[in-house]
Amino acid sequence: MIALSENQFKTLTENATTLESDGLGAKVLKLKDGSFLKLFRKRSLFSSETFKPYAIRFAENAEKLRALAFISPNIIRIYSLSGPINATAVHYQPLPGSTLRSELSNSSAERNKQLIKQFGALLAKMHESGVYFRSAHLGNILVQPDGNFGLIDLADMKISRFKLTLNKRRRNLKHISRYKEDSHWLFELFLEEFKAGYSQHAEESVKKLFSNQN
Structure with a gap:
């Protein structure tokens, strides 16, 4: 420093x-x-x-x-x-691109399905990698020009050597659901796409993790 x-x-x-x-x-x-x-x-x-x-x-x-x-x-x-x-x-x-929240606000329903599924895959990959990102709301995910997702606002994060427990995963979803607009996209409009994306990296956790979101 x-x-x-x-x-x-x-x-x-x-x-x-x-x-x-x-x-x-x-x-x-x-x-x-x-x-x-x-x-x-x-x-x-x-x-x-x-x-x-x-x-x-x-x-x-x-x-x-x-x-x-x-x-x-x-x-x-x-x-x-x-x-x-x-x-x-x-x-x-800084990373190039616009926030996922912004992209979802300005895209078609079909593209939004793709973006939500991609976010679900990213979140599952983080959880499986031991990344607990309390600030993982859609304003802190950047959609880059090449279509990949980047992470910003990283101070409120813990990274361990072990994948997250089911309890920590649920807590992470709860943090995300506090944002009304994000919750509407993830847990109402495109819940199935969110779950499908998450299952790409953590299929065994999907049923228990999303049991209260149906």
């Missing part, structure tokens, strides 16, 4: 575009060279951020995902910012 002074931060983010923000300020910046800078502000003295900064988690997860043959952003650097900003930051090359 590289320490970045306030002046260095201002130089790095000169002419940057704010893509996301909250009450504390910018969260994601698009820099003038097209790369992204994602900030994780420290909200309290004693938190999980203190023991393992989210910027490091993001970067480590990106590397682990690529090792497991998933598509994730390429990390450039990790920064520590002191002073008034008091945050860690990850600098990375």
Whole structure:
């Protein structure tokens, strides 16, 4: 992790575009060279951020995902910012494409069936690979120009050496179902396609996992 002074931060983010923000300020910046800078502000003295900064988690997860043959952003650097900003930051090359949520909103029913089936296969592959992605909603899945799916917003993720238990898989589906629009596509309109995609990598888990979704 590289320490970045306030002046260095201002130089790095000169002419940057704010893509996301909250009450504390910018969260994601698009820099003038097209790369992204994602900030994780420290909200309290004693938190999980203190023991393992989210910027490091993001970067480590990106590397682990690529090792497991998933598509994730390429990390450039990790920064520590002191002073008034008091945050860690990850600098990375963004993935091309649009979110799966956006694609589903602007595609035909037939294409949506294909996309949902593909997402089901991706989710099952993650579960079988030990990836517990709490933020695996459809806004964090990118449909790339070549049709493959990429993963973004990686800090809230745990990756183990063992495939996920049925309980963790159910919890992951519950997280996804909290988003009304996503839930409508996945568990109402295209549930059968979702299940068919999931069964490509985890056929034995489908019946138990989706038993409460019918």
